[in-house]
Amino acid sequence: MTAVLEVRDLQVRFSTPDGEVSAVNGVSFDVNESECVGIVGESGSGKSQLFMAVMGLLAKNGRALGSAKYRGTELVGMPVRDLNKIRGNKLAMIFQDSMTSLTPHLRIGRQMTEVLIEHQGMSEADARIRALDMLNLVRIPEAARRLTQYPHELSGGMRQRIMIAMALLCEPDMLIADEPTTALDVTVQAQILDLMADLKRATKAAIVLITHDLGTVAGLCDKVQVMYGGRFMETGDVRQIFYNPQHPYTRGLLSSMPRLTEDRQETLYAIPGQPPNLQRLPAGCPFQERCTFVHQRCIDELPLLQQAGPGQFKACHLASLDVPVDDPNRAAIPAGELPPVIPHTATGDARTA
């Protein structure tokens, strides 16, 4: 497998009147060809800013450090002129809010053909034909008429399809989808997820899905990276992350979601506390204040990603989550507040905790 994107120790900082905010604190990973990677995290976990930095789209007060290479070419610090030859062409991005991501005063046709004329030097007539094909591919009804319409004339689901079509026009190597279905209703979300699953089968492009919704990740992704406080907490194969999570945060997140497939519980498990303040991240593990397994080492020393299984990595000092309650290293917490063991339906890899 060839890596499309190689990220090494990437950091993103924003200077604000209240001091410097560290949104991303040194992450390293690869995205390979035809692979779908899910980046899971809450708001403020740095999941979006990580890819904004890769695309050179950080706000003016933000800067990226470290390295992000697209097929060997360094993207961090690349001049805008060179960057524009790659992004939109080889690297494409879909945003959450399709209304603000499309230009309101330009017709859909103009917005779509612009990409092809700019990047591939097509004639306007050829570009129109290609745009029309792409609209049909994303299953937009009456595609020819859509080209002459303005964004406000279309529904949210339709606009999101157009965003996807636009991103695919130049047959990108990598498609970054930032919360592509969050603003949509469930039934329309189902349409878009189906479409993305079809695209995944049909194209060779790598897909990065940035989301807080573990349900969409489960359906689409091959690999998952869980972010918290600007760092990766756990990375691995989608089945490992869902059926055998090794990090207390991953396990807490999975336990706190009510599921239609499980018997109804009387009370939900809830991760205590609040997400961290990125201006004042603690010295040790960013999750320490909310972790039920916290002990002295977590406060003193930042845990680095370490192997937790074949292809699975976790940033946690604990050797295993099955720590006996009377472990002297563990902070005193009531046993009843431990996150429950994840129920699972998969065969094999049964947990016994």
Add this chain to the structure above:
Amino acid sequence: MTAELLRVEDLKVHFPIRTGGILFGEYTPLKAVDGVSFSLKEGETLGIVGESGCGKSTLGRALLQLIKPTDGKVVFLGNEVSSMAGEQLRAQRQHMQIVFQDPLASLNPRMTVGDIIGEPLTVFFPKLSTAERKAKVRDMMAKVGLLPQMINRYPHEFSGGQCQRIGIARAMILNPKMVVCDEPVSALDVSIQAQIINLLMELQQDLGLSLLFISHDLSIVRHVSHRVMVLYLGKVMEIADRDSIYAQPLHPYTQALISAVPIPDPDLEKNKQRIVLGGDLPSPMNPPSGCVFRTRCPRATGVCAETVPVLEEKAPGHRVACHHWGVPEQKLV
């Protein structure tokens, strides 16, 4: 959980929308809520689900008379609140409260937390001394999981989850009988949602109140509700007990909604056959004739375009408005 607290009969909320010229234009009614009837028992949670634009928030507000209904009756504790006004209505409001979706926007940024939570007390119990009021506010803050010493802080000093706790404290301080929760967790982070849901359910147990839980998230609604009502374009499609509606949904729309929920389980989710509805929600200005759902319904036939299906009891306590109701043809989750 026996006595009836709230009864809603054929409630309609129509907004006039100008569709013609500027001077002598015509008005077309936008039927946000169109003939909704249901009842709510003491201590019960009724979940209201539907997509955006189906009228679920408008319904919640119309029940509290925050929007005057166009037609129909809202009977709360035996009093017809929909025909009340002024002082009489205000007296009833002590018993019916609301928690809004956006935690920060629903709190006045220039008031301290103590003033926000205590304001209902100043309105309804003006004779209370400042010290008594503060004591009650502190009690309530402790109950919703806020540190009582934060009483003099301002909303911007709190996170989203904490702001939602303030909003809940404000709604609960008068010991209401009914609280409308309008998407109370959808603006919150995943790790905070469970905290707020547990808080609401605990308070309901302690205070014995009834909840109307408006949400688009079917997994959460299943967790909190005793009964569930499904709305589409301002009309009730199906209403039933929680277990019956999730195990055996009879309306094709409910079936599609349930099957569309992504399940956080890779093996199940990757192999699931979703019922995918085509198209989008039609404009409520110009709803389809007959059954409003027919334009997206996989079972629609000629009769659906001609006759409006009536909401009828098809199984004990399970009412459905569909000509072709029936159990799903496939496994939904």
